[in-house]
Amino acid sequence: MIAEIGHAALWLAAALAILQMVSGALALRQAEGVHSAYALYARPAAVVQAFLAVLAFGTLLYSFVVTDLSIKLVATNSHSMKPYLYKLTGTWGNHEGSMLLWVSVLALSGGLLAFAERRLPERTMSATLAVQGFVAIGFYAFLLLSSNPFERLPVPALEGVGLNPLLQDIGLAVHPPTLYVGYVGLSVAFSLAMGALITRQVTPDFAKVMRPWVLGAWVFLTFGITAGSYWAYYELGWGGWWFWDPVENASLMPWLAATALLHSVSVLAARDALRTWTIMLGVVAFSMSMLGTFLVRSGVITSVHAFAVDPERGTLLLVLLALYIGGSLTIFALRASSIAEGKRFTATSREGALVFNNVMLSAILAIVLLGTLYPILTEAFDVRVSVGPPYFNPAGAIFAIPMFMVMAVGPLLRWKDDSPARIQPELAILGAIALLVIALVVFIGDYPLLPVLGLALAAALGVAALLPLRGRKLSRVPTATWGMVLAHFGVAVSLFGMACEGAFTEERLAAIGPGGVEEVGGWTLQLESVDPVPGPNWTAIEARIAASRGGGDPVILKPQARNFWAPTQATSESALLTTWDGQLYAVIGDAAGVGADGKQRWQLRVWWKPFVTFIWYGGLLIAFGGILSIVGRLKVDLRTRKAARVRSQRAIEEAALAEERARPKGVPEPAE
């Protein structure tokens, strides 16, 4: 019964999406300022639809929690013996559930937009809601027609099949929902961009409306990517933090586009420039979200994340993609030339720097996109290739390095026009820092080029990020500026972590028995014992390793090789020892035969990764910078709105007073 309520809610939500689209579109036929009777329905339709979609998701959550095995999705993805938390996260650890989450977030952000946004011109708002409804219809149709999460089994299953053990992890509890909020939050930016394009209202005011949505989605994407990277790092047990896997790229591409968008929307808001460019990025950002969803869900790409898929779904998704991305890009191409270019600026200005970095971000986006699609392209000609770090790292660096350099300088430049001579001292300092770091690292040892450049850029960027605060009273610095400083500093911190990991990581692979000793990166590791341990739905081989450094007290590390039995799969649980200057990472592998001393030996893989944690600290700083920025913008926004209200109130009062004064004194009101 509960599942049927969810199913019905989903159909109702789909119907409301149609109402929202029709109402919004019909309202567009009226000229601006003329009240349209049709426009009445769009907002409430969006709000109620959000409630219904969330209700549908809630019922699916409930079905997973009580392990209702008469529902096909639960039976194929859950198991009665699974720990409670993973029953819950199992809801979105599968195709149908995650698509329902996707659609729920879409409806929720549309509802929030309809409920909260009152500043846009009414026509633009109608167009925006129509587009949002149009996008929602497609995904409701996809869900209801080809991926119904509430499908019942004719006969309830005896026991569920279980959830992929790799997904039975706390990282999964937060990582996909966060990413989805980010992906789908960009749908609002998309709808707003299309709405403004349709009504040709690409103005700074429009940019101010769009900015918090872009920032919000971007913050969630940043959190999601950071969490996902850490999850892959400790759960896959390969010691890496980014694998250029298609599924990871699918999350990185919208982030790159959203980063570019959030900078260009700021230029539009502050300077009324980059109108077409901002609109295009708005379209591209959400297109990347949808493209990513397609790549992950259609099965055209094989990835370690291996989602089971069927071609029918892929075809449906492709049709939706053609409709939305193709449609919006067509409207963009037709309309863009009728949008005026906006204000001009010189190359050496803050806009100039932002445009340069926008182009660099877009270039990196193109590189990642090409690398992700290339295997599909060659497979069409029957050649199977895999594109990995040897392509992505250098190709990305070509554009990332100039981007980081300009990023250091950009915030120091003035809007509209500036001369490089004005910031010469700062440039000299930053250049000196970078060169000093390069000299230092080259002096210490022989390291690969990219990490060395990364270290130099990180140092220069870290200092440069703080420069906008120089000479200002810190308590008077606007919150949004703090946000920018924090986010840029976070990039430097993250870059530092990546470069350190790339340059200084030490790795040992050993086959040792209990009592054996291994050394890595100044640490002494002694394998004390290897024992089987039972878990709730797995059994594992667990190693006890005593790790010590510089004669300090040993710390016990316990890496495990787990065997899950529902479904059967082996995973490795790495053991991490985090210190202020890095992480010790240990993984236990298979039994490696019996040693000369007659003891059983085990494969042991250990890494010492100096400052690797800074990668994720940086990611968190970037996201917090984004939050500060939203808070700052909203604060200013509320203040100006209040001021405007007070001003208009005063104007009314003054007008009334003037009228009062103008009236000749002593003359009585004319009698009726």
Next chain:
Amino acid sequence: MSETETADTASPPPINRLWVWVPLILFAGFGALASFMLTQPKDEFVHSQMIGKPLPEFELPAASPDRPGASVADFRDGKPKLLNVWASWCLPCIAEAPHLEALRAQGVEIVGIAIRDRPDDVALFLDRYGNPYTRIGADDLSEVQLELGSSGVPETFVIDGEGVIRHQHIGDIRERDVPMLLEKLREAQ
């Protein structure tokens, strides 16, 4: 509206705006590629390296009280057999149960290996969906399954009279697979 209109007339006329078509053209290229790839058949199965080789050595205890366990020796009696890897917790196994029954009715001898199962569940499953097996071994740790080169349940192997693996069928047996498996068994004679 009026504000943009005036801005329109005030700014210099657009010179070269052909770039606005670039994203659409790129996307069209992607769409063509993706739709081509979606129509391509894809082989996602992990085929066993053991085909053509003798069965690995194993001896499994009985998984059900009314059938004996299974060992390699059972396959060396000169008669081709089917080796069915299954589990009571496996949904496709329910789907293939009637087709296994059909094979049994044609005189095929089917040896089952129950993966990570409990005796009670096995009994309940056989009670409900029929029991086409002559023997059922209990592989509680998937050891034999892994040695067979099987990556999931259900899978069915055609074994000849000398205990050599002749064919691997991945996934549940559908109705159309029954004649094919009978043909493979005949070839294995």
